[in-house]
Amino acid sequence: MPFWRILSIPAYARYWTGDLASGLFDQLTQVAILWYLAKYGHSAYALGWYAFSTAAPVVVGGPLIAFLFRWFKIRTVMVFDLAIRTLGYGFLAVSLLVTPNHVVHWWTFDFVACSNAVVFMATSAGGPNLWPRLVPSSAIGQAIQAEQIGWNVGTLLGPLSAGLLINLIGLPAIVTLTAVVFGLTAFNLATVPLKTSAAEESSPPPAIDLAAVWARVRGEQALWLTTVVFWTTNLVSGFLAVLWPLIVQRFWHGSVTLYGALLTVESVGGLVGSMSLAGWTGRGSLLRRVLIGELAAGLAMLLLLPGLMSPTWSFVALFASSAIGVSTATWVLRLRFDLIREAERPPMLAYIRTALHTAAPIGGLLAGILWRPAWAPVLLAASVAVTTFPSMVGLLVSRHSRHPSVTASRN
Numbered sequence: 088m089p090f091w092r093i094l095s096i097p098a099y100a101r102y103w104t105g106d107l108a109s110g111l112f113d114q115l116t117q118v119a120i121l122w123y124l125a126k127y128g129h130s131a132y133a134l135g136w137y138a139f140s141t142a143a144p145v146v147v148g149g150p151l152i153a154f155l156f157r158w159f160k161i162r163t164v165m166v167f168d169l170a171i172r173t174l175g176y177g178f179l180a181v182s183l184l185v186t187p188n189h190v191v192h193w194w195t196f197d198f199v200a201c202s203n204a205v206v207f208m209a210t211s212a213g214g215p216n217l218w219p220r221l222v223p224s225s226a227i228g229q230a231i232q233a234e235q236i237g238w239n240v241g242t243l244l245g246p247l248s249a250g251l252l253i254n255l256i257g258l259p260a261i262v263t264l265t266a267v268v269f270g271l272t273a274f275n276l277a278t279v280p281l282k283t284s285a286a287e288e289s290s291p292p293p294a295i296d297l298a299a300v301w302a303r304v305r306g307e308q309a310l311w312l313t314t315v316v317f318w319t320t321n322l323v324s325g326f327l328a329v330l331w332p333l334i335v336q337r338f339w340h341g342s343v344t345l346y347g348a349l350l351t352v353e354s355v356g357g358l359v360g361s362m363s364l365a366g367w368t369g370r371g372s373l374l375r376r377v378l379i380g381e382l383a384a385g386l387a388m389l390l391l392l393p394g395l396m397s398p399t400w401s402f403v404a405l406f407a408s409s410a411i412g413v414s415t416a417t418w419v420l421r422l423r424f425d426l427i428r429e430a431e432r433p434p435m436l437a438y439i440r441t442a443l444h445t446a447a448p449i450g451g452l453l454a455g456i457l458w459r460p461a462w463a464p465v466l467l468a469a470s471v472a473v474t475t476f477p478s479m480v481g482l483l484v485s486r487h488s489r490h491p492s493v494t495a496s497r498n
Contacts, residue, residue, distance in 0.1 A: 093229045099221040101279050105272040106214065107237040109169065112265040114245025115252070116176070117141065120196055122249070123258045137193065140200035142448050148205035149441025150297065152212065156433035161213045162276065168209035169273035175199040176266035183259040208444075212437035215420065219429065220281040228421055235361035235417045243354035250347070300438040307426055309374045312481045313419045314439060316381050318446045319477050320412065323470045325450025330458065330466065337460050338395050345398070353405040360410030365417035373422050378481045380415035384408040385474035391467045 094100045124137060155164045179199045182191045218230040252261055304310045331349065335341045364380075387407040394401030427435050457466060 091233075093222050093226050093233060096222055096226075098280050099218075099230070101275055102217065102221055103233055103237060105275040105279075106210070106234075107240060108268050109172075109210075109272040110238060110241035111245050111248070112268045113172075114241050115249045116261060116265045118246045118249035119253050119258050119261050122253055124193060124196065137196050137200060138451070139448065140197040141204055142444065144201045144204035145207055145441060145444045149208045149212075149437050149444070151205065152208040153297075153434040153437040153441075155209070156213070156437060161216045161433055162281065164209045165213045165217075166273050166277045168206040168213075169269050169276065171206045172203050173266050173269040173273060175202045176262050176269060180259060180263040180266055183262060208437050208441055212440050213433060215424070215436060216429075216432050217281065221279075227424060229366075231420045231424070232361060232365045232417050234420075235365055235413050236358065239354060239358040239361050239413060243351065243358055246347070246350065246354075297438060300435050303427075303431075303435065304439070308485065309422055309426060310439075312374065312484065313377055313422060314442065316378065316477045316481055317416075317419065317443055319473055320381065320384075321443055321446035322450040323474050325447030326454045326466075326470060327450075328447070329451045329454035330463070333458060333460075334395065334401075334463065338463065339398050341398070349398075349402065349405065352402050353409045356406035356409035357413040359406075360413040361417065364410060364414035367414070372485070373418060373425070374485055375482065377415050377418045377422065378478045378485065380411050380418065382475055382478035382482070384411035384415065385471055385478065387411065388467075388471045388474060391471070392464060395463060395467070 094103065120137065152164065152168075155167075176199065179191075179195065182195050214234070215231075218227055222230050249261070304314060332346055335346045335349065339345060385408070388404050390400045390404035390407075392400075394404060423436065423439070424432075454466075
């Protein structure tokens with residue numbers, strides 16, 4: 088069925104709408120907070136620590152969430168995550184409202200960001216485990232595609248909404264509204280009717296620690312290949328996230344408007360890819376489709392090199408690579424669904440996604456260390472090489488493997 092048809096299933100429509108709303112307001116608030124920190128004279132040091140606080144604690148939170156998945160129901164842990172984020176944004180809203188001129192210490196934002204990041208993996212890894220309890224098994228592929236569409240809508244509309252609302256209603260109102268949205272999302276998720284899961288009926292739950300997950304990933308070609316490829320892709324994404332504002336300023340002599348337009352085009356590309364390419368279910372190995380797609384996305388980034396002097400090329404490159412990259416993200420999640428048993432999915436997805444989240448902060452740190460204006464062409468060329476090389480090696484390994492790959496016929 089087309090991906091939009093699953094929205095006619097009431098339970099799934101409720102879940103997807105709540106997920107979309109929380110993701111959109113989370114994006115909106117992150118952009119608004121960064122603008123607030125810059126507006127009130129906080130140093131780049133403060134902004135850097137806030138960016139670090141929004142990502143790094145996931146490394147600690149991932150194993151914690153995997154442990155909670157073993158002893159509590161998936162939905163219970165996800166509601167706990169949403170409740171913590173409701174309280175965090177509520178605390179920040181009160182701090183802003185009671186502080187003179189709404190100017191609070193920068194570490195207050197870091198505290199809330201850290202608490203959110205610690206529990207973030209609950210909905211990130213737990214959500215896919217609810218899909219079999221919301222839609223028929225034949226519609227899992229459409230649920231995966233719908234997740235990517237919702238995520239890209241959030242990354243597109245969230246920053247745009249922040250630009251409009253920060254001057255209209257101010258940060259205290261935005262954070263208050265975000266706390267309300269997360270609270271409503273928690274209530275919505277807690278009351279969505281779910282089908283009984285065979286995995287949740289099993290007792291005791293499977294004991295899967297980090298060593299067991301590593302052994303499982305290492306023993307399955309499709310799992311370790313895609314994990315390596317996507318880790319390097321996230322590394323380059325974090326690297327480029329730091330380079331872009333510098334390139335816009337130093338090479339294009341542009342303003343924040345041009346920088347915002349660049350990010351918007353990237354988000355539009357992801358949305359277009361999630362609504363079109365991601366739904367392609369051609370024949371052949373699903374693993375090879377992922378690897379070829381990531382290779383194509385990396386090669387599209389070659390247009391970034393002439394883009395140093397002409398922004399048009401960079402806009403085209405980001406649109407194309409984002410559209411293809413989102414599609415491969417959809418396919419690789421389908422691959423993991425095919426390879427991992429339902430009872431094992433909660434902890435395994437928590438550990439795998441936690442590992443993938445470690446890449447972007449490392450990439451950003453490397454970019455800050457390596458950046459020199461004269462090195463920009465070399466740094467961009469290296470980004471393309473780092474993105475494409477694992478995919479090329481993966482294609483060679485998968486081609487000569489004696490073990491059959493998961494095929495698209497299982498979608």
